[in-house]
Amino acid sequence: MKILFIGFGNVAKEMSRIFIQRDLYPALDLESRVVGIFTGRHGGLEKKDGIDLIKVLDELRLSNRLTADERELSSLTPLEAAKTLDYDVLVELSALSIEDRGEPAASHIRTALERGKSVASANKGPVSFRYKELKELAEKNGALYLFESAVMDGAPLFNFCSRCMKGATVNGFSGILNGTTNFILSHMEKGGSLEEGIKMAQEAGIAEADPSMDVDGWDPSAKAAALVNVLMGGNITPLDVERDGIRAVTPETAQDAVKRGMRLKLLCRGWKDGNNVHASVRVEEVNRDDIFCLISHYGSAVRIESDLMHPNIIVQDCPDLLDTAYGVIEDLITIRDSLGLI
Amino acid sequence: MKILFIGFGNVAKEMSRIFIQRDLYPALDLESRVVGIFTGRHGGLEKKDGIDLIKVLDELRLSNRLTADERELSSLTPLEAAKTLDYDVLVELSALSIEDRGEPAASHIRTALERGKSVASANKGPVSFRYKELKELAEKNGALYLFESAVMDGAPLFNFCSRCMKGATVNGFSGILNGTTNFILSHMEKGGSLEEGIKMAQEAGIAEADPSMDVDGWDPSAKAAALVNVLMGGNITPLDVERDGIRAVTPETAQDAVKRGMRLKLLCRGWKDGNNVHASVRVEEVNRDDIFCLISHYGSAVRIESDLMHPNIIVQDCPDLLDTAYGVIEDLITIRDSLGLI
Numbered sequence: 001m002k003i004l005f006i007g008f009g010n011v012a013k014e015m016s017r018i019f020i021q022r023d024l025y026p027a028l029d030l031e032s033r034v035v036g037i038f039t040g041r042h043g044g045l046e047k048k049d050g051i052d053l054i055k056v057l058d059e060l061r062l063s064n065r066l067t068a069d070e071r072e073l074s075s076l077t078p079l080e081a082a083k084t085l086d087y088d089v090l091v092e093l094s095a096l097s098i099e100d101r102g103e104p105a106a107s108h109i110r111t112a113l114e115r116g117k118s119v120a121s122a123n124k125g126p127v128s129f130r131y132k133e134l135k136e137l138a139e140k141n142g143a144l145y146l147f148e149s150a151v152m153d154g155a156p157l158f159n160f161c162s163r164c165m166k167g168a169t170v171n172g173f174s175g176i177l178n179g180t181t182n183f184i185l186s187h188m189e190k191g192g193s194l195e196e197g198i199k200m201a202q203e204a205g206i207a208e209a210d211p212s213m214d215v216d217g218w219d220p221s222a223k224a225a226a227l228v229n230v231l232m233g234g235n236i237t238p239l240d241v242e243r244d245g246i247r248a249v250t251p252e253t254a255q256d257a258v259k260r261g262m263r264l265k266l267l268c269r270g271w272k273d274g275n276n277v278h279a280s281v282r283v284e285e286v287n288r289d290d291i292f293c294l295i296s297h298y299g300s301a302v303r304i305e306s307d308l309m310h311p312n313i314i315v316q317d318c319p320d321l322l323d324t325a326y327g328v329i330e331d332l333i334t335i336r337d338s339l340g341l342i
Numbered sequence: 343m344k345i346l347f348i349g350f351g352n353v354a355k356e357m358s359r360i361f362i363q364r365d366l367y368p369a370l371d372l373e374s375r376v377v378g379i380f381t382g383r384h385g386g387l388e389k390k391d392g393i394d395l396i397k398v399l400d401e402l403r404l405s406n407r408l409t410a411d412e413r414e415l416s417s418l419t420p421l422e423a424a425k426t427l428d429y430d431v432l433v434e435l436s437a438l439s440i441e442d443r444g445e446p447a448a449s450h451i452r453t454a455l456e457r458g459k460s461v462a463s464a465n466k467g468p469v470s471f472r473y474k475e476l477k478e479l480a481e482k483n484g485a486l487y488l489f490e491s492a493v494m495d496g497a498p499l500f501n502f503c504s505r506c507m508k509g510a511t512v513n514g515f516s517g518i519l520n521g522t523t524n525f526i527l528s529h530m531e532k533g534g535s536l537e538e539g540i541k542m543a544q545e546a547g548i549a550e551a552d553p554s555m556d557v558d559g560w561d562p563s564a565k566a567a568a569l570v571n572v573l574m575g576g577n578i579t580p581l582d583v584e585r586d587g588i589r590a591v592t593p594e595t596a597q598d599a600v601k602r603g604m605r606l607k608l609l610c611r612g613w614k615d616g617n618n619v620h621a622s623v624r625v626e627e628v629n630r631d632d633i634f635c636l637i638s639h640y641g642s643a644v645r646i647e648s649d650l651m652h653p654n655i656i657v658q659d660c661p662d663l664l665d666t667a668y669g670v671i672e673d674l675i676t677i678r679d680s681l682g683l684i
Contacts, residue, residue, distance in 0.1 A: 018650070025510070026511050155651070156507065159506040160498065163501065164506070165672070166676075167367065167671055289636060290636075291636050293636075307368075308360070308668040309496065309668055310661050310665055311660075312497050314654060315656075315657065316654060318653075322650065326510065330509060
């Protein structure tokens with residue numbers, strides 16, 4: 001399988017590590033060759049017979065660049081690479097953009113799909129802003145557009161619903177889907193401030209680059225929109241989500257909730273109202289008997305409601321980059337198996 | 343899809359209700375025709391062009407028999423029905439038998455698979471005692487042997503691992519997998535006795551017919567063996583599980599644990615030790631921060647450990663017959679899609 005990376009941050013690096021150390025994982029039989037790596041800041045590399053990932057990871061670690069020899073850098077932009085290179089799958093891992101409504105990632109994905117190339121992406125932007133369009137484009141061109149890691153760090157949520165509930169209709173969901181705010185709220189329960197919490201989450205490497213994405217609820221709104229669109233047939237964007245952040249929470253209100261046997265959690269919800277679907281992201285008081293109450297640190301959880309099962313809850317305990325990277329790899333396996341790629 | 347039922351208790355009745363009321367479930371596009379219903383106590387019915395399920399359910403409710411006209415009863419035994427009738431899928435729903443090591447259900451299933459007929463079963467016996475043999479027999483004859491509802495009342499656990507973790511290796515699990523003992527332990531925390539708890543679970547219709555199956559840990563041992571065999575490549579039986587029941591628990595010990603901020607739970611575990619796999623069912627003290635602590639009543643939960651993801655936990659909140667019935671229907675959908683049946 002020939003892979004083109006657009007975006008080569010922590011998730012791509014962890015995927016590369018797994019590719020390099022594939023022998024550690026007995027069930028992982030994915031044959032991959034990375035033919036292109038394109039980034040916003042470090043330029044791009046292309047190599048038909050496969051890029052040496054060990055060398056790239058070393059170079060990034062030692063000198064924060066893709067290659068020691070600048071002459072090796074490609075003259076293509078990421079979009080041009082998606083348009084012209086010879087690859088099987090685009091792995092799109094650029095950062096979430098609300099302002100630009102999923103761009104430029106959506107354009108990278110569109111370009112690949114138009115060429116009949118499949119896409120695996122951990123990016124929430126395109127799936128929350130452009131799902132219907134991209135899905136139809138993929139179907140028209142015999143390609144797949146998959147995004148398991150866009151929500152819940154690669155824990156199988158989209159696949160759970162599409163592969164394990166084939167006869168059931170999802171009618172709603174609720175969940176904790178933003179680790180950073182969950183961490184900050186826990187920190188406030190101990191008397192810490194919002195600002196301290198943000199700083200600690202940034203130091204732990206889990207906060208979005210722009211704190212507003214987390215703190216003002218944009219990241220969970222993108223996730224809620226993605227779930228509503230993919231699982232419930234909705235056609236909304238993150239801008240349509242009834243959105244609340246955690247800026248109004250103080251250490252005092254967080255501690256007051258704890259005193260009353262509750263915890264404050266930033267909950268995402270999706271529900272149906274006749275033929276319409278809605279989503280919200282709100283700070284809610286959660287009871288001590290509720291599993292959401294036990295989601296601490298960067299964990300996440302989602303409760304899925306359907307017509308043929310009582311609610312199932314999926315909990316992702318202490319996720320890190322391994323989970324997000326594996327979610328994308330799971331998408332690659334699906335693409336390989338569905339399209340008969342080698 | 344032509345279906346033969348062996349066993350026609352509560353799960354089969356709920357499946358029949360769903361078939362009858364199919365229009366209530368927009369995503370459920372399963373075309374089914376029940377060509378045989380065979381039971382241990384009520385005899386059997388067979389009808390090539392489809393049994394009238396509404397009539398059978400009415401008759402069972404009104405007079406606890408399959409038909410008002412005894413001349414309609416088949417002269418076949420369940421095993422003979424599996425051997426001779428014209429059907430696509432055997433739905434095996436007879437009760438768990440530890441003493442008889444999964445028989446007679448295993449023979450029903452074997453007979454169907456030998457004829458190249460697929461099997462969907464909620465019965466823990468055959469999958470815990472005979473998985474390897476039955477799986478190989480299915481593969482040899484181009485049939486499927488599925489059992490999603492054998493563990494966790496149809497919550498997608500086997501499918502989660504096989505369909506959503508394709509590149510990962512399951513290295514272990516832990517879970518609460520027996521609703522009856524979980525209910526009884528909760529009852530004891532309120533000062534109730536084992537005997538009262540058993541009686542209440544029986545009245546609620548969730549206890550196994552023989553209380554020893556639950557209270558002495560046989561039901562969870564069968565489930566633990568099934569998980570070890572299916573998910574971890576083991577080849578053990580419920581008799582190999584390090585088995586404990588809840589008979590040694592008293593209201594005092596249950597309440598003492600609560601006083602210390604813990605709860606007593608009957609936990610199933612599976613783990614690897616070199617090339618060997620092991621399983622246990624034991625009363626363990628669970629910390630208040632552990633999600634297992636919040637599993638009350640008849641709920642269940644399982645934590646899955648793998649090499650490529652941090653633990654995922656699946657929680658089944660308040661399951662009832664709907665969930666078990668749907669799990670079997672999900673298996674029927676898989677069989678239809680995999681084998682191209684109509």
